[in-house]
Amino acid sequence: MTAEVGKRVATWRKVIAGVLFIIPWIVYLAYPAYNTAQPELGGVPFFYWYQTLWLFISAVLFLIAVLLLYPGKGGE
Numbered sequence: 001m002t003a004e005v006g007k008r009v010a011t012w013r014k015v016i017a018g019v020l021f022i023i024p025w026i027v028y029l030a031y032p033a034y035n036t037a038q039p040e041l042g043g044v045p046f047f048y049w050y051q052t053l054w055l056f057i058s059a060v061l062f063l064i065a066v067l068l069l070y071p072g073k074g075g076e
Helices: 011-029 046-069
Strands: none
16 A cells, blocks of 8 residues: 555645536526527527537546646646
């Protein structure tokens, strides 16, 4: 067993990571708020480009959460 296995993650890191994981779920569950065709962006209805935008935002939020939960693991 290595020393790193027993290393604990600070509680504040877990709380922030949990919030970052929950944000996209809340946004996706707010379906009536973005279930519209207008405005369009490049001919694509709002509903589609909003969801696509949130896919990228979610990926960034998840990345930040993982880096908070596993500090020092980025280059391995």
